[in-house]
Amino acid sequence: MNSLAFPRGRCSPSPLTRPSTSRSSPVPSSRTIKIRPSSRSVARCNLRDAKNLSRSRTVAMAAAAAAPASSEKEVLPPSLTSSSEPPPLFDGTTRLYVAYHCPYAQRAWIARNYKGLQDKIKIVAIDLADRPAWYKEKVYPENKVPSLEHNNQVKGESLDLVKYIDTNFEGPALLPDDSEKQQFAEELLAYTDAFNKASYSSIVAKGDVSDEAVAALDKIEAALAKFNDGPFFLGQFSLVDIAYVPFIERFQIFFSAIKNYDITKGRPNLQKFIEEVNKIHAYTETKQDPQFLLEHTKKRLGTMLMEQTILLAMEVLPPTMPSASKQPPLYDGETRLYMSYICPYAQRAWIARNYKGLQEKIKLVPMDTNDRPAWYKEVYPKNTLPSLEHNNKIIGESLDLIKYIDINFAGPKLTPDVDIAYAPFIDGFQTLFAGIKNYDITEGRANIQIFIKELNRIDAYMHTKQDPSEVIALTKKKLGI
Numbered sequence: 001m002n003s004l005a006f007p008r009g010r011c012s013p014s015p016l017t018r019p020s021t022s023r024s025s026p027v028p029s030s031r032t033i034k035i036r037p038s039s040r041s042v043a044r045c046n047l048r049d050a051k052n053l054s055r056s057r058t059v060a061m062a063a064a065a066a067a068p069a070s071s072e073k074e075v076l077p078p079s080l081t082s083s084s085e086p087p088p089l090f091d092g093t094t095r096l097y098v099a100y101h102c103p104y105a106q107r108a109w110i111a112r113n114y115k116g117l118q119d120k121i122k123i124v125a126i127d128l129a130d131r132p133a134w135y136k137e138k139v140y141p142e143n144k145v146p147s148l149e150h151n152n153q154v155k156g157e158s159l160d161l162v163k164y165i166d167t168n169f170e171g172p173a174l175l176p177d178d179s180e181k182q183q184f185a186e187e188l189l190a191y192t193d194a195f196n197k198a199s200y201s202s203i204v205a206k207g208d209v210s211d212e213a214v215a216a217l218d219k220i221e222a223a224l225a226k227f228n229d230g231p232f233f234l235g236q237f238s239l240v241d242i243a244y245v246p247f248i249e250r251f252q253i254f255f256s257a258i259k260n261y262d263i264t265k266g267r268p269n270l271q272k273f274i275e276e277v278n279k280i281h282a283y284t285e286t287k288q289d290p291q292f293l294l295e296h297t298k299k300r301l302g303t304m305l306m307e308q309t310i311l312l313a314m315e316v317l318p319p320t321m322p323s324a325s326k327q328p329p330l331y332d333g334e335t336r337l338y339m340s341y342i343c344p345y346a347q348r349a350w351i352a353r354n355y356k357g358l359q360e361k362i363k364l365v366p367m368d369t370n371d372r373p374a375w376y377k378e379v380y381p382k383n384t385l386p387s388l389e390h391n392n393k394i395i396g397e398s399l400d401l402i403k404y405i406d407i408n409f410a411g412p413k414l415t416p417d418v419d420i421a422y423a424p425f426i427d428g429f430q431t432l433f434a435g436i437k438n439y440d441i442t443e444g445r446a447n448i449q450i451f452i453k454e455l456n457r458i459d460a461y462m463h464t465k466q467d468p469s470e471v472i473a474l475t476k477k478k479l480g481i
């Protein structure tokens with residue numbers, strides 16, 4: 001352990017273990033962990049990844065495996081709830097407020113452990129689901145964890161806290177003196193949020209691991225190769241490893257269980273990093289049961305997906321606007337999708353908006369294509385549908401709009417966006433060929449059949465579908481047949 005520390009610190013770390021009974025969620029010691037989804041979680045997952053989640057599976061956990069067996073552990077306090085009294089605040093005690101499952105809090109907790117500050121910084125665990133009111137009122141108005149009570153002040157933000165703990169307390173230094181390494185550390189710290197976002201949005205999104213998440217993991221793999229004097233980001237263990245490890249730990253579990261994707265495959269540096277970091281007791285002491293982390297996250301993701309489905313089901317679609325309709329205000333800050341319920345091009349943008357859960361952010365302005373309001377030409381001189389009013393400008397062209405909505409709004413990633421581009425047409429042609437030519441486009445085309453079947457399971461798409469007989473009637477009218 002000492003060999004991993006930088007020589008800057010005056011003191012060698014105090015022993016990082018404490019005599020104790022172990023905590024309720026011990027770090028698993030076996031190499032593989034069997035994760036059997038509960039019936040509730042399976043029901044939730046049916047919304048998206050039924051195929052990936054409906055069977056029990058093994059999460060390969062080199063990470064968990066490498067943790068050294070230790071019979072001694074710090075006794076950690078139980079989490080405080082809404083009915084718990086606050087600790088005697090500002091009495092000179094230094095307190096680190098954490099939630100045991102929170103990756104941000106884990107960063108500060110690892111820093112505290114690594115520097116051997118178990119006696120100097122007391123852990124106070126908060127139950128975030130049943131948070132004590134005094135935490136926001138008296139400790140940290142942001143109401144998040146981690147926060148650190150020190151010298152009569154409370155500070156927050158995990159990355160700032162890791163640096164603060166490193167600078168203001170004794171123990172091995174968490175940053176080397178080498179200026180090239182320090183500069184690289186800043187670059188990597190600045191990238192953590194983007195790395196987390198790319199990974200989390202891929203976990204939430206339907207289908208395979210996104211290109212964005214793969215690129216983010218590849219970037220990490222490349223970063224780990226920058227210095228040759230050790231397995232960590234800056235060669236030897238540093239605050240950069242502390243910033244990333246709680247998230248890498250989680251992504252290894254989630255990608256394996258939810259996407260059946262091993263983040264270390266083809267990434268030897270990442271594999272080595274995970275192996276080596278699991279030899280650091282200051283970190284392994286903070287690890288939670290992978291099954292618990294998985295269930296906790298699935299619950300959160302399930303709630304998000306459920307909310308999106310409910311939002312869709314509850315959406316009351318505005319009536320179609322004929323030529324006599326009054327123009328809605330233009331450039332008043334509202335985001336509007338000018339569209340038609342029966343136009344497949346408009347449907348592309350509409351599906352994108354639904355899929356990303358933007359029902360409340362992007363208002364629909366449906367127009368009657370056979371009796372189009374004259375004012376629309378002033379909104380979008382090309383006079384085609386769809387177009388999007390956003391940030392005081394109008395953007396057109398459905399394929400561009402899918403990409404624009406994807407890039408400029410939150411929600412699951414849409415790229416690659418080919419399915420949304422084709423969906424309205426494939427499904428539409430099926431209806432029209434069947435209704436007008438009595439021809440089944442899926443016959444002898446098993447893949448198209450599966451595509452349509454799967455498409456019809458996606459709420460974001462289903463809510464844009466029109467009554468087939470109406471589509472046939474309107475098309476016949478338009479074609480004069």
Ligand SMILES: N[C@@H](CCC(=O)N[C@@H](CS)C(=O)NCC(=O)O)C(=O)O
Binds near residue numbers: 101103105145
């Ligand atoms: N940027 C903050 C993020 C901290 C954070 O979001 N913590 C979560 C727990 S993992 C939290 O306290 N959430 C409570 C809330 O947002 O109300 C940091 O790095 O410290």
